Amino acid sequence: MNIHAHAPNLELTARARRVAAVAASHADHVDRDGRFPAEAVEAMRAERLMGVQIPTDFGGEGASTAEIAELCSILGQACSSSAMVFAMHQIKVSSLVTHGGDDPWHQGFMARVAGEQLLLGSATTEGGIGGNMRNSICAIEVDGDTCRLEKNATVISYGDQADAILITSRSHADAAASDQVLTVFLKDQYTLEKTHVWDALGMRGTCSDGYVFKGEAPAVQILPRPFAEIAAQSMLAHAHILWSAVWYGIAADAFGRAQAFVRAAARKSPDTAPPGALRVAEASSLLQGVKASIVAALEMYEAARENEDKLSSMSFSVAMNNLKIASSQTVLTIINHCMLICGILAYKNGTPFSLGRHLRDAHSAQLMISNDRILGNTSNMLLIHKQDTSLLG
Numbered sequence: 001m002n003i004h005a006h007a008p009n010l011e012l013t014a015r016a017r018r019v020a021a022v023a024a025s026h027a028d029h030v031d032r033d034g035r036f037p038a039e040a041v042e043a044m045r046a047e048r049l050m051g052v053q054i055p056t057d058f059g060g061e062g063a064s065t066a067e068i069a070e071l072c073s074i075l076g077q078a079c080s081s082s083a084m085v086f087a088m089h090q091i092k093v094s095s096l097v098t099h100g101g102d103d104p105w106h107q108g109f110m111a112r113v114a115g116e117q118l119l120l121g122s123a124t125t126e127g128g129i130g131g132n133m134r135n136s137i138c139a140i141e142v143d144g145d146t147c148r149l150e151k152n153a154t155v156i157s158y159g160d161q162a163d164a165i166l167i168t169s170r171s172h173a174d175a176a177a178s179d180q181v182l183t184v185f186l187k188d189q190y191t192l193e194k195t196h197v198w199d200a201l202g203m204r205g206t207c208s209d210g211y212v213f214k215g216e217a218p219a220v221q222i223l224p225r226p227f228a229e230i231a232a233q234s235m236l237a238h239a240h241i242l243w244s245a246v247w248y249g250i251a252a253d254a255f256g257r258a259q260a261f262v263r264a265a266a267r268k269s270p271d272t273a274p275p276g277a278l279r280v281a282e283a284s285s286l287l288q289g290v291k292a293s294i295v296a297a298l299e300m301y302e303a304a305r306e307n308e309d310k311l312s313s314m315s316f317s318v319a320m321n322n323l324k325i326a327s328s329q330t331v332l333t334i335i336n337h338c339m340l341i342c343g344i345l346a347y348k349n350g351t352p353f354s355l356g357r358h359l360r361d362a363h364s365a366q367l368m369i370s371n372d373r374i375l376g377n378t379s380n381m382l383l384i385h386k387q388d389t390s391l392l393g
Contacts, residue, residue, distance in 0.1 A: 008067075008070070009063070009067050012052065012061075012063065012067060012071070013070065013071075013074065015047040015048070015049060016047070016049065016070075016071040016074040016075065017074060018043065018047060019040060019043040019044050019047055019049065019075065019082075020074050020075055020077065020078035020079075021078070022039055022040055022043040023037060023039070023040035023043070023075060023078040023079035023082040023083075024078035024079060025039075026039050026040065026079065027078060027079035027080075027081075027082070027357070028349075028357065030079060030081055030082070030204065030205035031081070031202075031204050031205065031357050031360075031361075033204075034198065034199060034200075034204040034205065034207075035204075035205060035207070036085075036158055036160075036161050036205055036207045037079060037081050037082040037085065037205045038161075040075075040078075040079060040082035040085075041082070041085060041119065041161070044086060044117075045117040048061075048117065049071065049086070050089065050113060050114070050117040050118065050119065051093075051110075051113050051114025051115070051117060052067070052068070052071075053065075053068055053090055053093045053094065053097060054093065054096075054097060054110045054111075054113060054114045055097065055101070055110075058107055058110040058111045058114060059110075059111045059114035059115050060110070060113075060114040064302075065094075065237070065238065065241060065242075065298060065301060065302070065305075066298045066302070068090050068242060069241055069242055069244075069245040069294065069298060070245070071086065072086060072087045072090075072242050072245035072246045072249065073245045073246070073248050073249040073252070074249065075246070075249065076245065076246040076247065076248065076249020076250050076252070076253070077249040077250070077252050077253040077256075078249075078253070079205070080202070080203060080205075080246065080249075080250050080357070080358070080361035080362075081203055081204060081205025081206050081361070082205065083246040083249060083250075084157075084203055084206050084243075084246055085119075085157070085158055085205070085206060087242040087243060087245070087246050088121075088122055088157050088158075088206075089119055089120050089121075090238065090242060091122070091235060091238045091239050091242060092120040092121070092122055092166045093110075093113065093120060094234045094235070094238040095166065095182065095223070095230050095234045095235060096109065096110050096113070096184075096223075097110070097234075098230070098233060098234035099223055099224070099225045099229070099230050099233070099234060100223055100224070102224075103220075103223075103224050104220075105218075105220040105221060106184070106221075106223065106224075109164075109184060109221075116163075118163040118164055119158070119161060119162050119163050119164075120162060120163070120164055120165070120166060121156055121157060121158055121159055121161075121162030121164070121165040121166070122156070122157060122165070122166055122167075123151065123153040123155075123156045123159075123165050123166070123167035123168065123211075123213060124167075124168045125153060125154050125155045126138060126151060126152055126153060126154065126168075127152040127153075127154050127210075128152070129177075131369070131370060131373065132373070133168065133231070133369070134178055134180070134227075134228070134231060135177040135178055135180075136151075136168055136169050136170045136177060136180050137152075137170075137177070138150060138151040138152070138169045138170065139169055139170035139171070139172055139173045139175060140169040140170070140171065140172070140181060140183060140222065141172075141173065142172070142219050142222075144219075145218055145219055145220075146216060146217070146218060146219060147183065147216070147217055147218070147219040147221070147222060148215065148216045149167065149169050149183065149185075149213070149214070149215050149216075150212070150213065150214045150215075151167060151169060151212070151213045152195070152210075152212055152213075153167070153210060153211050153212070153213050154195075154196065154210045155196075155208045155209075155210055156192070156208070156209065156210070156211050156213070157206045157207065157208040158206060158207050158208075159192055159207070159209055159211055160192070160207065160209070161207065162187070163186070163187050164184055164185060164186045164187060165184075165185050165190065165213070165215075166182055166183070166184055166185075167182070167183055167185060167213060167215070168180050168181070168182055168227055169181060169183065171226070178228065179226070180226065180227035180228065181222050181223065181226065181227055182222070182223045182227045182230055183215075183217070183221055183222045183223065184217075184221045184223070185213075185215040185217050185221065186217070186221075189215050189216060189217040190213055190214060190215030190216075190217075191213075191214050191215075192211040192212070192213060193211060193212040193214075194209055194210070194211055195209075195210040195211060195212060196209055196210030197209055200364075201360050201363060201364075202357070202359075202360030202361040202362070202363055202364050203361050203364045229308075229312070232311060232312045232317070233308060233311040233312060236316075236317060236320050237297070237301045237305075237311070237316075237320050239324075239369075240297070240320045240321070240323050240324040241294060241297050241298060241301065241320075241323065243324065243327075243328075243365070243368060244290070244293070244294050244297070244323055244324065244327035244328075245294060247290075247327055247328060247331045247362060247365045248287075248290050248291060248294060248327065248331065250331060250335070250358050250361055250362050251287055251290065251330075251331040251334040251335055251358075251362070252287060253358065254334065254335045254338040254339075254355050254358045255280075255283050255284065255287050255334060255338055257338060257342060257346070257352065257353045257354075257355065258276065258279075258280055258283060258337070258338035258341040258342055258346075258353070259280055260352070260353070261276065261341060261342045261345070261346075261353050262274045262276045262277055262280050262341060276340070276341035276342075279337050279338075279340060279341045280341060282337060283334050283337040283338060283341075286330055286333060286334045286337070287334055289326075289330060290326070290327050290330050290331060290334075293323055293326055293327060294323065294327065297319065297320065297323045300316070300319055301320075304316055314381045314384075314385040315385065315388055317377075317378075317381060318378055318381055318382065318385065318387070318388075319388070321374045321375075321377065321378045322378070324369070324371075324374060325371055325374060325375065325378075327365070328365035328366045328368075328371060329365075329366065329371075331362050331365060332359075332362050332363065332365070332366075335355060335358050335359050335362050336359070338355055338358075339355050339359065342355065
């Protein structure tokens with residue numbers, strides 16, 4: 001499927017741009033104070049963006065992954081933290097849409113997300129597992145119709161603000177670390193005891209604090225498919241594509257500032273090429289490369305999403321991993337180029353060309369699931385899988 005076969009959803013894009021305007025007006029304050037981007041998230045709710053991915057049968061708009069990625073890019077150009085909150089929420093929604101659509105409780109929950117514009121949080125990390133979301137120490141306890149879970153979650157992005165949290169655990173007390181399930185807990189079904197405060201270099205508004213999570217809920221809220229399938233068939237592609245779209249948005253805004261700087265210099269000295277003109281051209285080439293990689297990944301996902309074997313294949317995993325590695329590294333190079341173009345005005349805060357926030361936020365990209373961990377996983381797959389070198393897929 002070609003994602004460009006249909007015209008862009010201009011109405012959806014317009015809604016996202018209105019949210020982006022709100023997010024941009026508060027971005028520096030969100031970053032400086034390390035606070036949740038409440039105004040931007042409220043604007044997302046007002047524009048009915050939280051449930052756009054949910055099928056129309058359950059009250060959503062059935063937006064495609066490409067459309068969601070475009071929204072992430074638009075928001076990323078305004079406020080990285082707001083964009084990442086939106087992306088993380090949509091990654092969780094993708095798991096519901098892909099793996100909960102045949103289950104009555106999860107159908108009803110999707111309808112609530114769309115109708116009430118609920119914000120979904122994620123708790124996939126845990127103390128003692130080193131950031132490997134495909135292993136859990138904690139185990140869910142199922143007692144009749146009730147399930148209970150306690151988890152030392154070292155990071156829950158916007159945990160205090162989420163209306164529900166999707167959380168991983170072992171499927172039972174005797175299960176292997178990789179035998180996991182994903183469970184939805186509503187806000188009134190759990191408590192959070194804060195253990196770590198998010199005071200970070202960048203992405204400060206995501207409020208990714210650590211907590212001890214304690215929850216009790218009806219057992220029907222456990223997603224019916226193993227987390228191994230959920231991770232491979234919905235989370236992998238959506239995480240790497242939507243994160244990359246956010247990072248692309250950050251780099252695109254940095255590029256726009258650098259281009260404006262060079263244009264202003266050219267107007268002052270029309271007979272002389274500005275010193276940064278060649279760097280703008282180089283940054284443009286790199287930015288186009290990131291865009292092309294995201295578009296290619298979207299097309300690959302669209303071609304595979306109805307085929308569980310393709311989604312779980314090594315070739316698909318390698319391709320999605322490569323997208324994450326390439327985009328997370330390249331956006332830093334782009335922003336650094338833009339920093340050099342704009343010089344001291346990029347280094348200083350409070351100028352039209354300031355790029356400190358962009359640079360700090362983009363440094364999170366290589367750490368959100370460590371690139372070293374992803375490269376390790378990819379290297380293991382490439383020991384037994386041949387790299388696809390065809391230009392035709």
